[in-house]
Amino acid sequence: MFKVESYKDNRENNYNLLIKQLRGLLEGEKNMIANLSNASALLNQFLDRVNWVGFYLMDDGELVLGPFQGLPACVRIPIGKGVCGTSALKLETVRVEDVHLFPGHIACDAASQSEIVIPLxxxxxxxxxxxxxxxxxxxxxxxxxxxxxxxCSTLMELYKG
Structure with missing residues (x-):
């Protein structure tokens, strides 16, 4: 049975606990949608000062909305467009301090000010x-x-089994 432990330590140790919880939560489950749903819920519960946590999945050459926590979002994002598409194109993390200064930013939620995107x-x-x-x-x-x-590396490792 999955047990949520509280995050009362320093940030690095809290993240380590989060990753341990991810392992426990996804252990033995191979369904990607179920695992991404639980992973987004776990992150949303863990992270403070965020308004959207979710996944976009490759489908027919573009990113398509997957499991998430937050307000309704853009459904399709072309590779190379916006922060998500840029991360997908470069296969690297993109961390943006001010999304309004990012060329081609796709504004799904006007409240968003900063963003981080990690490729799977x-x-x-x-x-x-x-x-x-x-x-x-x-x-x-x-x-x-x-x-x-x-x-994300742990998520992909668990997905592959």
């Missing part, structure tokens, strides 16, 4: 991206990036 990659192939928005500028730092990349 399996054997060099893009599976999708994790997208997290915040209503604060400069919400995401190096530690967030490092631990969210580790979260």
């Amino acid at each position: 990659v399996d054997n060099g192939q893009l599976v999708g991206v994790l997208d997290i928005d915040s209503p604060e500028k400069n919400r995401f730092d190096e530690l967030d990036q490092q631990k969210l990349e580790e979260f």
